[in-house]
Amino acid sequence: MSRDDVKPAPAQAATAAAAGGAAAEATPATPSRWARSDLARVLRSGQVRAGLIMTIIMVIFAIVGPFLAPRNPNDASGGPGPYNPPTDGFPLGTDNIGNDVLSRLLAGGIHLAWMAPASAFTAVLLGAVVGVVAAYYGGVVDMLLMRLMDVLLAFPLVVFIILFVSMVGPKPWLLVVLVVIGMVPGVARVLRGAALPLKEREYVLWATAAGIPARRIMLREYLPNIWSPLMVELGMRLMWSIGALASISYLGYGIQAPDFDWGTMIEESRNGLQTQPWAVLVPVLVIVLFTIGSNIMAEGAARVVARTEKDR
């Protein structure tokens, strides 16, 4: 755990100092609603910040990369041939058919840069809806939704994706949809667990008694109180979706030639690992960095959430 995680947040520290002052000359500064929010607590974590920065850098790298590619990443003619080690003009060498590895590395992250976050956000959003609705209504609704989630959970994510891609074809939107479907059950179960205790809270009971519509209760009373686990899930699911999408591409069911991504780069050049390791190691490295960034972020958020729950 980083020290940032345990030291009081600035706003809290200020409040404590003010409250503990012998002569409180001024009115103690009241932390803003934002500063007191779970999201702010999470974002104040050094670990979360480090992971977030790393993830943002990778996303920017993936988005800007195609514009920086020194060569056409999809043209093997005129190069030094396949699996050529780094030389002048080809600083990372060439791949299995002689494409410039550097150019493909720069241009190969764009799909992952939108597909992974899109999958993670959508999965967390849908998972939150299912989890909160199940927790709020309980009974038959809860049972039905959770059994449905159990059924989906029974399918291994990668197998599930391969099955549908084999039938429908490898479309990027389909990959996103399948990753979302594969991740929603996990998110729903976690967030249902987080939302269940809220049902007994006084403010929820009051809102219900006051006849406030269920949708509004869920939005106004439930959602803000599951924000922390939701953040944790978002980081986790981002990490998983990066891994899943890269794996699917590696297995040949993801982005298809002539298009490519970092996963396909690994798959296409794996036979040349001993001859030209850069063609494999470099895309592996950027996927690892992307994954580690989101992992650090998720883990940091989880720690903050755990500490906050304990404090409460």
Next chain:
Amino acid sequence: MNTQQLPPRHRRWTVLAAALAFALPFTLAACSGSGGGNASSTEASASGDAGGSGGNSEGSLVLGVMGNSADQIDPYSEQSSMSGLVIWTQVYDGLTHIAYDGSIEMALAESMTPNETNDVWTVKLKDGIKTHGGHDFTADDVIYSLQRMLDPEHPYAAAFQIQIIERDELVKIDDLTVEIHLNQPYGMLPELMARERLKMTSQYELDGNPDGTGMFNVVSFTPGREAKFTRFDDYWGEKPGFKDLTVLFFSDQEAVANALRGGQIDVAHAVPFTDAKTLAATDGIEIIESPSASHLTLDMRMDVEPFSDDRVREAFRLIINRQLTVDNAYGGYAVVANDINGNNTSCPLPDVPQREQDLDKAKELLAQAGYDESNPLSVELVTDAFNPGMYETAQLFAQEAAKIGVTVEPRKLDAATFLDNWMEWTFVINWSGSAYPEMSATHFLPDGEDNASHFNDPEYTELNIKMQSTADPVVQCECVTAMQLIEYERGSVIVPVYQIDVTPFRDRVHGLHQDLYNRTSYKYAGVTVD
């Protein structure tokens, strides 16, 4: 030709099997054979020998090859695979066989002589050939083998290859003479009987216990894992110079290459082209390169759009960069080809110019066919990538096509999906692995099981029938050259390169031969080990 009994994968492997057997028909003088045994085989490949003699006659050799758990020791099994061919080659012989240079030689047969109409052949067997069980190999064994192959109750992948033989009209003249009656004139029976899957077995084989005449006896066989053999000291031909042979089966070529590096095997049947150079640079490992009669083809289905338009097919032949394919898809282990299936016959090629990449002309042709910026052409190029270089060729083709606005999407499919839709793909990477007569029948006749382009040219078909019905090698060659000219001028496939087969082996092995049909790694006549 009856192909209905054969699933697509079997058909494709059968063609590969045939590749190893349906040899150049035109080097066997009049097919009436003065015998000759296999004495000339070593001479034919002398320039490609890995050298060496003597060695340890009690030594052992380990071969690595891709294998699968469905392989059987029975040569008449339904399944065809490369690992199966490796096994059968050790245990069984054919009436004839293909020499290293592709010519046909007598094997168990001493001679094969047709009647005047080419519909009755008299096969004279060599005297004194023993089976592993100690029996003499006789006319009864030939009849037994052919009847087993043609048994309608027994699913046998290669049965369709000998449908011309009348199963009930195999006549024993004496112990060493058989008369084979055909249901049509066929002038190329010695070539036909050289196919790797048409091995002879003994009538004394029982319950799957092999009783062949090959140079090795089976000691044990575990499909998908390993097979062990020991030298058959009564073998009729040139024997191996070592005693024990072990064949280890691997799941992919990379694993085979790694096993060779690690010293687990002595000879690798096939490795990725990309590994060849690093293996060659490894201490203790040498490489034999063999010109090959096998090559990929890019088949354009000419009965559906867009390839029903001659201009589109011609444009695609002008899109491919053949030298780039040689250099980048095959790492240099190939030579430029010219849209002719021509590395599998000794007949003279038609005198036509080398087709070169011409993107401007291709764009112009496509525009004439109605494909331009406003109506861009987009096709999938499908492959199961079961051979090195296939997917890479598709990738390069896609890149070149993109330069003139044509979208080609290479799709690498698993074998099951690929073969489930065999003959239905619009643009597909096919494999030609047989000598010209067999290849032309399977790839370019309307009923050919590998005619993925749905080629149907009456003139070509007529030439093919004429070629098969004569035993005159001059006429056969005239037919072949004329058919090749049709392939070049109005064919439906792109033949970008002829590959070069690479066989790496440890330097303790001596006497391996160059081989036109990629058998270098598993033909052991005269091979010795330290």
